Amino acid sequence: MARLILTFNNKVLGNHQISPGQQLTIGRHPDNKIVIDNLAVSAHHATVRAEGQNLILTDMGSRNGTYVNNERVEESRLAHQDWVSIGKHILIVDLYETLSMEATADELMGVPGSAANADQTMVLDRKEAQSSWVGFDYLSFLSSVREDYELTAKGVSIGKNADADIKITGLWSLFAGQPSATITKRGNDYVLSYVQGRITPKVNDKAVKGSVKLSHEDIIAIGPLKVQLRFVRRPVK
Secondary structure, eight states: EEEEEEEEEEEEEEEEOOTTTTTEEESTTTTTEOOOOOOSSSTOOOEEEEEEEEEEEEESSSOOOOOEEEEEEEEEOOTTTTTETTTTTEEEEEEESSOOOOOOOOSSSSOOOGGOOOOOOOOOOHHHHHHOOEEEEEESSSSSOOOOOOOOOEEEEESSTTSSEEOOOOOGGBBTTTTTTTEETTTTTTEEOOSBOOOOOEEETOSSSEEEEOOOEEEHHHHHHHEEEEEEEEEEE
């Protein structure tokens, strides 16, 4: 079951599980499922709903905005280990309950106080809240429960060969190349190239016979494998 881990200043405040078909509301008012007692948070700030295997985040017209990996969003599909910033609090997305971030008793969120009943939301200085962040690109696996694969300058090979960075196994390996495709970094861009084999790579459902430049959020499919190119920012500790 997926969960959202609420943190503040690197301390875990609580874990909130979400089931398929369920929606969690987030805000300062005590009628929310996830209550954040802070004036930088709107009374009804955002929602997260579970649609099948996906978590969809929606901002509810909040004053200070909702951020995914330091990018302001109105609505966004969340990936494993995404960081959702609401005010100065961070919700960490744990799709597979694999993150070791259980809260201790004295770190659990207390009962909402006077801030929950305040009439006005304090305007947050984003530079003060998130002054130092670092970003990197990674592949998020959509077809299986696997750890995200961080992209580096050395590139990625995908195929049935023993030294492939991402292996294609099972019956599909009969049609895969050695490798089937590669993802390489050229300047600031990533390029997917078909190499060999009977499986034709696809980007956003379009077959790739040669090479194609990738953009963030592109979905790459090679046989049973489906991954999405994503960009994430993390605060420097």
